[in-house]
Amino acid sequence: MKMDKEESRQMVVPGETVVSGSGYLPGEGTYRDGEDVVAERYGISNIFEKHVRVVPVSGAYYPRRGNTIIGTIIDITFNGWLIDFGGAQNAFLPVAEVPRYINRNELREYLDFGEAVVVKVWDVKSRGTDVSMKMRGFGKIEGGQIINVGPNKVPRIIGKEGSMVKLIRGATGCDITVGQNGKVWIYGKDIEGEITTRKIIEFIVENATIYGLTEKVEEYIKELGLEVKSGGYGGMDDVEVIDQNTDGEDDE
Amino acid sequence: MSKSLYAKRKSGRAFDEVRPLRAEVGVVPSADGSAIFESGTTHAIAVVRGPRTLHPQHMQNPRAGILRVSYGMMPFSVEDRIRPGPSRRSEEISKVTEWALSCVVDLSEFPNTVVDVFIQIPQADAGTRVAGINAAAMALAHAGIPMKEMVSAIGVGKLDKTLVVDLDKHEDSEYKDGEGSTDIPMAFTSRSGRICLLQLDGKISIDEFKEVVKMGREACKKVLEVQSSALKGIGSKEKKRGKK
Numbered sequence: 376m377k378m379d380k381e382e383s384r385q386m387v388v389p390g391e392t393v394v395s396g397s398g399y400l401p402g403e404g405t406y407r408d409g410e411d412v413v414a415e416r417y418g419i420s421n422i423f424e425k426h427v428r429v430v431p432v433s434g435a436y437y438p439r440r441g442n443t444i445i446g447t448i449i450d451i452t453f454n455g456w457l458i459d460f461g462g463a464q465n466a467f468l469p470v471a472e473v474p475r476y477i478n479r480n481e482l483r484e485y486l487d488f489g490e491a492v493v494v495k496v497w498d499v500k501s502r503g504t505d506v507s508m509k510m511r512g513f514g515k516i517e518g519g520q521i522i523n524v525g526p527n528k529v530p531r532i533i534g535k536e537g538s539m540v541k542l543i544r545g546a547t548g549c550d551i552t553v554g555q556n557g558k559v560w561i562y563g564k565d566i567e568g569e570i571t572t573r574k575i576i577e578f579i580v581e582n583a584t585i586y587g588l589t590e591k592v593e594e595y596i597k598e599l600g601l602e603v604k605s606g607g608y609g610g611m612d613d614v615e616v617i618d619q620n621t622d623g624e625d626d627e
Numbered sequence: 628m629s630k631s632l633y634a635k636r637k638s639g640r641a642f643d644e645v646r647p648l649r650a651e652v653g654v655v656p657s658a659d660g661s662a663i664f665e666s667g668t669t670h671a672i673a674v675v676r677g678p679r680t681l682h683p684q685h686m687q688n689p690r691a692g693i694l695r696v697s698y699g700m701m702p703f704s705v706e707d708r709i710r711p712g713p714s715r716r717s718e719e720i721s722k723v724t725e726w727a728l729s730c731v732v733d734l735s736e737f738p739n740t741v742v743d744v745f746i747q748i749p750q751a752d753a754g755t756r757v758a759g760i761n762a763a764a765m766a767l768a769h770a771g772i773p774m775k776e777m778v779s780a781i782g783v784g785k786l787d788k789t790l791v792v793d794l795d796k797h798e799d800s801e802y803k804d805g806e807g808s809t810d811i812p813m814a815f816t817s818r819s820g821r822i823c824l825l826q827l828d829g830k831i832s833i834d835e836f837k838e839v840v841k842m843g844r845e846a847c848k849k850v851l852e853v854q855s856s857a858l859k860g861i862g863s864k865e866k867k868r869g870k871k
Contacts, residue, residue, distance in 0.1 A: 389773075389777055390816070413818065415733070415774065433659075434659055437736075463740045
């Protein structure tokens, strides 16, 4: 059965029937009530091959295994660091999840209070979130700037399969790392490039709800006097790859 | 049955007519969820923050998150100044609102956390607790909290022998003729139609009471419509998220 893409999306409020029929599968943000698949959250419903889900458009960030998040060190314990990333609970980064040997008495030497890190969510438990740094692309943030865009704008900034990230990087030459918790780290060769990147991201955030956003962003980039080119300089390519896999705009 | 003394409403509304309703979400951009609900000149603002870690720790529930509601009227919300801070009345309303909303929210995914709901009444003209519940339900949805369904609330009253929907201040507390005024605030869930708030202060017969619940159920459909369309209309005009 083929369904028109625009038609299968609509705004729903909790308790509203998204679709009726026992053939449909209730997914994330929905539940089954008799014949109906009902929204359990406020957001945009999405039906793809009988799989129904509701994607929230507002609200707080809930960590998921595999997410990339950006946070700051708020506490240092005897065997790791506590990281505030704007979620319900703090994340814990154990010493063992850091990709080099660290003397347990000198945790501050490696990561000190207030320093920012890019980490991967390893496990989400009732008492908190465990994170890791042990892969390429994760680690301490040195230089550049971090801006807060809110978790619900993240899919638009990443774009379909990372297309938006590539577009921005191609135009400005700045590396951007998007945390699913709504924080974006911009790192470029010079401050001017970072400021332009920041402007483009703010433009995306303001226009997050419109259709054909990529074209609008391309126009905006030209307006800023920059060139639109695909690709860009290498650097931390793998960080974006991780983002794409876990939360792109249309990841079905 | 003898004729009721209250034959025409002072406001000119029909007996089953609600005041003009207006609602909007995202009124407090720095919060996780927020909403304003207005019924005539009764306005209620609700703000949701969380889920976040609950302190003190002994209050934490490892099975599910808890909901915590705080209701308050602003000092200037009525003609005489209201003394700020908790009162017997505001504590009671916080509690019944919490119970009403607990019927629909599902916080089992967020153990050891709290979802805070703050309700403030900037101007009051009777029916503040139901306006507060309506705003709070919208704010919870706006905050992305899992909810089985929505909650809509309305006050229905009896003035002398006439049953009236959505009382204003005059009808609620100034009307003294005949049998006087009885106010019955109630809240219904949107899907299953369950009653999650029902309070009664005064005297009413069983038959009249059944009729009151029926009228409340009808009026809540209009309330739900306003709540839903406000939530759905957000897409185009959502304000920029505040930077903390």
